[in-house]
Amino acid sequence: MNTTTCIDVVIVGGGLAGLISAIHLSKHGIDVLVIEKNAYPKHKVCGEYISNEVLPYLQSLGADPLKLGATKITRFMLSTPKNKVIEAKLPLGGFGISRYTLDHTLAQKTKENGVNIVQDTVIDIKFLNDEFSVITKNGRNYKAKIVIGAHGKRSTVDVALNRDFIKNKSPFLAVKTHLKGDFPNDLVALHNFKGGYCGISKVENNHINACYIADFKSFQKLKNIQHFQEQVLYKNSYLKDVFENSESVFSKPLSISQLSFSSKNPVEQHILMCGDSAGMIHPLSGNGMSMAIRSAQMVSKLLISYFTGTIKSRIILEKMYEQAWNNEFKKRLKTGHIVASLFKMNHFSEFMLLGLKGFPDLLPKIIKQTHGKPLIV
Numbered sequence: 432m433n434t435t436t437c438i439d440v441v442i443v444g445g446g447l448a449g450l451i452s453a454i455h456l457s458k459h460g461i462d463v464l465v466i467e468k469n470a471y472p473k474h475k476v477c478g479e480y481i482s483n484e485v486l487p488y489l490q491s492l493g494a495d496p497l498k499l500g501a502t503k504i505t506r507f508m509l510s511t512p513k514n515k516v517i518e519a520k521l522p523l524g525g526f527g528i529s530r531y532t533l534d535h536t537l538a539q540k541t542k543e544n545g546v547n548i549v550q551d552t553v554i555d556i557k558f559l560n561d562e563f564s565v566i567t568k569n570g571r572n573y574k575a576k577i578v579i580g581a582h583g584k585r586s587t588v589d590v591a592l593n594r595d596f597i598k599n600k601s602p603f604l605a606v607k608t609h610l611k612g613d614f615p616n617d618l619v620a621l622h623n624f625k626g627g628y629c630g631i632s633k634v635e636n637n638h639i640n641a642c643y644i645a646d647f648k649s650f651q652k653l654k655n656i657q658h659f660q661e662q663v664l665y666k667n668s669y670l671k672d673v674f675e676n677s678e679s680v681f682s683k684p685l686s687i688s689q690l691s692f693s694s695k696n697p698v699e700q701h702i703l704m705c706g707d708s709a710g711m712i713h714p715l716s717g718n719g720m721s722m723a724i725r726s727a728q729m730v731s732k733l734l735i736s737y738f739t740g741t742i743k744s745r746i747i748l749e750k751m752y753e754q755a756w757n758n759e760f761k762k763r764l765k766t767g768h769i770v771a772s773l774f775k776m777n778h779f780s781e782f783m784l785l786g787l788k789g790f791p792d793l794l795p796k797i798i799k800q801t802h803g804k805p806l807i808v
């Protein structure tokens with residue numbers, strides 16, 4: 432096995448949380464290495480709507496989504512399985528950009544900052560004598576003072592670390608495609624269907640992102656994606672309209688399974704977890720990416736204080752990160768979970784929509800509960 436000299440920070444996973452941490456830390460002179468299993472650019476299953484709360488921060492890191500062609504999104508539309516609909520202005524608004532473009536741009540920025548991104552898969556992480564060993568599939572052993580776990584919702588690393596959530600069954604799968612057709616630039620729509628929901632919004636290049644989450648059991652009965660869409664999604668006339676009047680950009684949709692929203696710990700076995708590996712919010716809130724970016728800023732700021740000696744020990748660092756993470760995200764995760772459970776009860780969602788129509792200020796208030804205030808750079 433090939434062993435390296437000790438690096439300040441090894442980041443496991445080069446998605447949003449990993450790349451943002453790498454850019455932030457390297458800007459402050461900290462020695463960083465990113466290990467990412469896939470090559471860039473790559474499409475990912477994601478709704479690709481990002482809240483404006485992170486826009487100034489991204490711009491400050493030199494990655495301005497608006498310069499990459501992101502669409503500005505200001506309106507929200509919600510429909511029920513029985514085609515009842517409500518619209519609201521988004522309290523803060525957001526933008527639409529593909530992960531293909533965003534992650535690739537961030538990876539380039541990371542490399543420009545002098546950070547090495549190694550393409551390899553981390554298979555285990557050990558902590559011994561106040562030092563980490565990060566072991567990869569290609570037989571490398573990277574020694575590190577700090578490890579940031581930014582490996583996303585579910586990974587081989589979680590299995591190796593024997594994390595609690597990995598033992599829970601995950602009843603959801605998700606599908607994403609890009610379409611060419613007519614859809615307003617400034618709108619993000621959340622269309623519900625029996626057993627799931629589908630987000631529709633525009634990204635760069637005038638493409639429409641259509642991304643849905645479905646209950647695995649109902650999907651299994653119909654076996655393939657096209658059949659499932661026609662039999663289940665198309666009962667919502669808004670979805671039928673979008674899919675039938677557009678052309679697919681992808682040769683076939685992307686899909687993932689084993690989606691879990693079980694709670695996780697932001698610090699495990701001394702690893703500082705960041706983004707989805709610390710906790711995943713229901714995608715209907717459209718806030719997972721902002722949370723990943725925000726947690727990356729949070730961990731980076733604390734690590735800068737740790738390496739400059741303001742934070743005196745690893746124990747204090749871990750406690751401070753855990754506390755900051757819980758203060759910022761616990762409430763959002765809970766609200767996202769409650770709203771998703773309510774929408775799972777189809778009759779209730781019809782009833783709830785009537786309630787929301789009667790109280791038009793309520794929907795923006797609920798949206799606010801799953802989002803944060805704009806990030807201070």
Ligand SMILES: Cc1cc2nc3c(=O)[nH]c(=O)nc-3n(C[C@H](O)[C@H](O)[C@H](O)COP(=O)(O)OP(=O)(O)OC[C@H]3O[C@@H](n4cnc5c(N)ncnc54)[C@H](O)[C@@H]3O)c2cc1C
Nearest residue numbers: 444446447448468478479480553583586605706707719720
């Ligand atoms: C269906 C769906 C729709 C969504 N829609 C939205 C939305 O519209 N808006 C929003 O804000 N959020 C949305 N989200 C959530 C959002 O996608 C995530 O919160 C966000 O991607 C988290 O970023 P991350 O960096 O933590 O993880 P990721 O972006 O998943 O990055 C993790 C990286 O780690 C790498 N990796 C994993 N294991 C290893 C390993 N062992 N070794 C090396 N590398 C590894 C992966 O290849 C990946 O690149 C959605 C999620 C889903 C599932």
